[in-house]
Amino acid sequence: QLQLVESGGGLxxxxxxxxxxxxxxxxxxxxxxxxxxxxxxxxxxxxxxCITSDGTNTHAEDSVVGRFTTSRxxxxxxxxxxxxxxxxxxxxxxxCAAEWNPQLMLCxxxxxxxxxxxxxxxxxxxxxx
Numbered sequence: 001q002l003q004l005v006e007s008g009g010g011l012x013x014x015x016x017x018x019x020x021x022x023x024x025x026x027x028x029x030x031x032x033x034x035x036x037x038x039x040x041x042x043x044x045x046x047x048x049x050c051i052t053s054d055g056t057n058t059h060a061e062d063s064v065v066g067r068f069t070t071s072r073x074x075x076x077x078x079x080x081x082x083x084x085x086x087x088x089x090x091x092x093x094x095x096c097a098a099e100w101n102p103q104l105m106l107c108x109x110x111x112x113x114x115x116x117x118x119x120x121x122x123x124x125x126x127x128x129x
Contacts, residue, residue, distance in 0.1 A: 002027045002118045004096050009123030012086055016127070020081040022096030022120060029053075029077040031102035032118075035111045036070065036081050038092035038125075047114065048094070050107035051079060059108040064090075086127045093122040 008020040022034060035050040049060045049070040058070045067086075072079040079096060097116030104110060 002029075002032070002098060004098060004118055004120035006094060006096055006120045006123040009094060009125045011126045011128065013129050014087060014127055016086050017082070017084045018086065018125060020083065020094055020096075020123060020125070022079040022081070022098075024077040024098070027077075028074070029072070029079065029098065030074045031100055032098040033101045033104045033107050033110045034070075034072065034079045035097045035099075035107070035114075035116060036079075037095045037097060037114075038090075039095070039122075040092040043092075045095075045114075046092075047111050049081065050111040052104050052107045053102045057105060057107050059106075059111060083125070086125075088127050091125060091127050093124050095122045096120045 003025045005023050036048040039045040051058045051070045055072045069082040098118040099116040
């Protein structure tokens with residue numbers, strides 16, 4: 001069973017940056033498309049971004065495009081979410097999720113379904129002055 005662990009969350013001031021990591025334990029992440037989601041208290045889960053298994057395609061939702069960047073290092077079985085120019089409305093618990101799909105060319109296909117098989121426990125991001 002693929003297990004995902006997120007890290008890198010914390011408290012940051014508006015305009016600041018954080019880099020989240022999503023690391024797979026015991027199994028390689030090479031053949032998995034990965035998505036990032038977030039959920040704020042009292043709100044529904046929201047898709048944030050995604051990346052294909054080989055990293056050649058990424059997508060960011062309108063709320064974060066131009067500020068958040070998704071990348072991966074398959075040698076380290078890790079996917080990253082670089083978050084810049086953070087805003088208070090970015091405050092949420094951030095989750096990564098993975099779905100085995102080595103031939104996926106557009107990661108948004110999986111992101112829109114939201115039916116990833118493997119999910120992490122999340123890491124809290126708080127943007128506040």
